[in-house]
Amino acid sequence: MTEHILLIALTFLLAGLVKGVIGLGLPTVAMGLLGAAMPPAQAAALLLVPSFVTNIWQLFAGPRFLPLLRRLWGMMLGIGVGTWACSGLIAGGAAGLATAGLGAALLAYAAIGLARPGLRVAPGIQGWAGPLVGLATGAVTGATGVLVIPAVPYLAALGLERDELVQALGLSFTTSTLALGLGLAWHGALAGPQGASLLGVSLLALAPALLGMALGGALRARVRPEVFRRGFFIGLAVLGAEILWRGL
Template identity: 45%
Template sequence: MIGFVIAVFAITGMIKGTIGLGLPAVSMGLLTLVISPFQAATLLIIPSLVTNIWQLFAEGQVWRLICRFYPLLLGIILGSMWSVFPTLGHSNSHFHSEALLGAMLALYGIYGLFSKNMPNLAPYEKWLSPLVGYLGGALTVATGVVVIPVVPYLQSLQLKRDDLVQSLGLAFTVSTFCLAAFLYFNPVDDHTSINYQLSLIALIPALIGMWFGTKIRYRISEQKFRKVFFCGLVIFGLYAVVHQLGVV
């Protein structure tokens, strides 16, 4: 079990270091092969939180991002507190939600790969940010990951490579805190509390993998990063759908 966890977080850490996301999404998909979605989400807390904070502070200018995206962050907090979706631990809600999110993510990735010009939503950022944040927070406590619609939304703001990665780190950091609070106050039973020891063990390979992934990101151009980013979204999305259909 420990060997499997180490391998999962080493791989997903490298993915996250390269394109700025993927650790929770891929880890949840792999970990739920052997443990429940709720247990997998608790295991993700420490590696996700630490790698997100690293991603957020790696480039500097954090306060500038907070001042710009605070409506998005407030929306994430509210969405995680009052979700309109069935949350983790409720029957098969996780599986249905993950399959739907995977399909949406794959379609968005395909669109990004073949579209010459992404839509620019920056002029509508003021009123879109809280709405996108709420949906992202609500889906976080439903699936254990924050991807849709936060990732496509930030991508549509025409951010540069490193600004995009850092903004994702900011949104992911807040959502991870929200998920941790949700899991703490809403345990499924006495046997599914957060396994801090195993979560700490998972942190080490995640950090090593992320360090390698960051080195890869710094070596590729903006254009290549865009292709890798969208290819990653397609792969994550298709994997989520295939996994929930029981093929893998």
């Protein structure tokens, strides 16, 4: 792990910068870059602390936590169940399958981000659609460590105000991170000296992640967010294709 310290620091600095500019992307960038250099289970363990701290900060920075929780609790329950049920895939011995799944998830997220389909979810179906989306998101999270598919497109399709959407994303990512950490621990991926080392490095990775977020916040006023967002998704697509190719 020590040979990867510089890579980890630079990865979380970049991931934090992306999150600072466009409001999301830290776990996705971290999983993509780290997953190109180490098994997905190790990459997922390293993102636990920075992802949890930055997303819980995003969650409680908004004004509508309880109303959003009442509206989205079924989806959050689905995320928890799906992640725990499928976390054995990323924590197990099928490293090639997990790597290919990570690449495919990154490609799917990039395609949706570039297409921006402008979907809308009718209020009448949200009662059953939310838990199903949560289960699907949990399955992808448990298998690949990617927290965003299909949660981000679904939440964007609910017609939330901007601040509500940011807070809802924080709620979803916080739930996914907690469930992923519990799943990895349940399957022994955080046990023993290696697990303690991974969590220790994850804690240290919080500093460059927060620094990156601060830099991203300052950069946001100087760049066009749409241009940055497009470049982010194009880069994510290239990275996902490379990881998918390597995992097959």
